Each structure stands twice: as C-alpha cells, then as structure tokens.
Amino acid sequence: MKLTTLITTGLITLWSSMLLAQNARFTTSGTVEYEKTVNMFAMLKKRINKDNESYLQPAYDQYRRSQPQFKKLTSTLTFDDNKTLYTPNPDNGPQNFWGSGMVPQNNTVAADLNAGTSVTQKKVYEETFLVRDSLRKIKWKITDETREIAGFACRRANAIVMDSIYVVAFYTDQIAVSGGPESFTGLPGMILGVALPHENISWFATKVTDVPVPPNKLAPPTKGKPLDNKGLRATLEKAMDDWGEYAKDEYKAYML
Template structure:
C-alpha cells in the first residue's frame, strides 16, 4: 500500500504540479559494473582468465560528471574506485571506460574521445536515432521523478533508461540520448553495467569546461569498430563482441 501511495505522489508531482525546468547544471554519475559476473560470462571458455575471478570484487564503480547548458553538454570521466591487484587491472584496462563526450545540442552532433587499451579514438558524428518505448514506471533518481524507457542497440542489446522532464536538455551518460529530457539512469544488462545520477547541482557550468581539447586524428566509427574486431580476434570468449559494444556505446 505504501509503495502504491509513493508512486501516486511521484506521478502527481511530476505530471500535474507546475515545476521549475532546469536548463543549466552539473550532474554526477556513478557507473557500476558487476565485474565478477561479467568475467564469468565473458570469459566462459578462457580458464586462464577465470582463475582471477576470486581476486576481484562483485562490483566496481567509476565516476563521471555531465555539464550541461541549453546549447551543449560534456560528459567527462573523473576517477575509478580505488582498488588493488587484479581488480584495479581489469577496471583500468576495460575498453571505453574513461570516455569524454561533447554534445552540440543545437546541431545534434557529438565529439567523443574513447580509449581501447593503448589506442585512442576521436569520433565526430551524428548520434544514431533509437526507437524508444516509453513506459509507465516512475522512479526517483537524485531527487527527480524519472520515467522508464526501453530501446535496443546493436541489434540485440536491451537498454533501459530513466529520464526526467524537469531537466530539459536531451542528453545523458555516454552517447545515449533521444528522450524528451535528461537521462539520469541507464541499465544495460548484457554489459552488466548501470549508470545512475547521484547528485544534480543547480548552477551554470564554467564556460571553460566546454573547451575540452579533443586532440588527435578523427576516426570514423566503422574504422574504429574494424580495428577493435581485428585486435580482439582470437581472444576467445565473448570479449571481442563486448569490446565492440562498449566502444560504440
């Protein structure tokens, strides 16, 4: 009964009461990966990798910041959870785990920096359009009522997002977008990873944060994907497929 009442209050607050629309701010995200489960399923046919499972924690976290204005947003890696030994190695060397993504909201273009081990890619492209199915479920994230939406990426990867109409710039973590509001939560079960906002700061970002230097040669996403597949050929398990998904996210 309490759960029903709480949901009703969220719905009433989000969709019937007048609300202040936020267009400038800073959002802190925690990215959490179920590392032990990811390794178990990704390296199912690689006994030499599976022997490290007992040396890693169940989950590991990384932290990102999203700066946004009505014109643009910048999603930027901050730090990894402090870990030791093999846990630190697997977290630090995972593909695309320190991404920086700038989004021009006026022209709907993105510029991104992504790392694949020692290789670094600079991408400039129009974000791919996804067919989102907006559902009735509402949950509160970082103090904001968020509606659930579901889509499929890369033909078969289900992505669950939670967005709020209280923050108008249509942006979110990584390159994920296309919803009528800011995305404060994402879950991708096949990547064993979630992104959830932990804090929303209602202040205008300093202009210099958007002057991020994307230094390097611009690479097309198809060339990047081909390089990742070539580099991981013969690794066994599902790591080649997972690596490609991470880099395209």
C-alpha cells in the same frame, strides 16, 4: 452534487495544479554527477567456459575472495544551451580491470543536441581516438513506469542499441536537455539513469546541481587520432581479427 460544490472542487484542483507547477524544479544549466556500477562477479563468471575454465575458474574464485562484487566509478555531465560534456572522474584511479573493456570509463563525450553531432575521445588500450560523428539515433519506447532519481521524478524508456544491447533508461522532463551519460541521448529530458541488464552495468545520477555553466566548460576534447564511427569500427575489427570469442565483447565495449 450541487453546482457550487462542483465549482469549488474544480477551483481547488486548479489552484493545487498551479501551486505544484510553481514549486516544480526545472533546470536548463548545471551538472549531473553519475555513479557507474559494474557487477564484476557476474561479468567475469560469464567469461568462463569449458575451454578456459582450468585457469579462469581459479582466477575467478580468487577474485571473489579478494575483491568487492561491485566496481564503482564516477563521472560528471555538464550541460547548458542544449550542449553537454560527459567526463570521467580523474580520481577513479587505474582503469585496467581484468574482465572486459566494459568496466573502465574510456570516453569523454561532447554532444551538440541542436546540431545532432558529437565529439568523443575514446581510449582504446594504449591508443586515443577522437571520433566526430552524428549522435546515435536510438528508438526509445517510453513506458508508464516511474521512479525518483537524485530528487527528480523520472520515467522509464527501453531501447536496443548496436542490434543486441538492451537498454533501460530513466529520464526527467524537469531538466529540459535531451542528454545523458556516455552516448545515451534522445529522450524528452535529461537521462538520469541507464542500465544495461545483460551487460551487468548501470549509470545512475547521485546529484544534480543547478548552476550557470560558462561556454569554456563545454569545450569538446581535441586530442586523439581523428576518425568517424565507421573508421573506428574498421580499426577495431582489424585489430581484433584473431581474438576469437573475446572480440565480440571488446568490440561492443569500445563502440558503445
């Protein structure tokens, strides 16, 4: 190949890269709308065993006949200045579902990513807690898998949280905020998708809006019994001491 051809090819590649960079979408302030999907059939089926099948199997069969397989719930993440506020949609309706505390959206989560702290309002049955603590430290393993979510190019990362919950996340570096739904943070960009395959639950962004966000829209929640994560764990363990096998799933749901 002639030198002039090599130079021309190099210039074309450089110009193409510059045009792509100019047209790329980068967001630092706005909102992300998420849809939480729960596979109710799979979740409820796992709760049936030889000790309870006489009454849970008929209840499960009736549920399958009368209810949709997938429960859908929505939420919004507002972000600006490396702060985020994740809030469930009040229009989701009643949050009491047969099966598991994993189903409803119990948490309002304010995260200060610079300070590494969070304030989480957690609804646990009839009681509300206000949990102030450090952000959960998640050891992500970034992979080469990619997909598009809500118009953004995303990369996959995997992790284990709470010693046993396998997490698949998809993040985009086109949103320069290391936040995400619920308590999932710590990747080099906004997390637009989270799946907990073994828990039959996922959160995926359906829309991202690039708009200025005033500081009052990121104010953390203030109502609830004040605790840190250690205090919440102790409270839950005491309350569920005699719950047997069901305690594990419920504890996992409310500590997530």
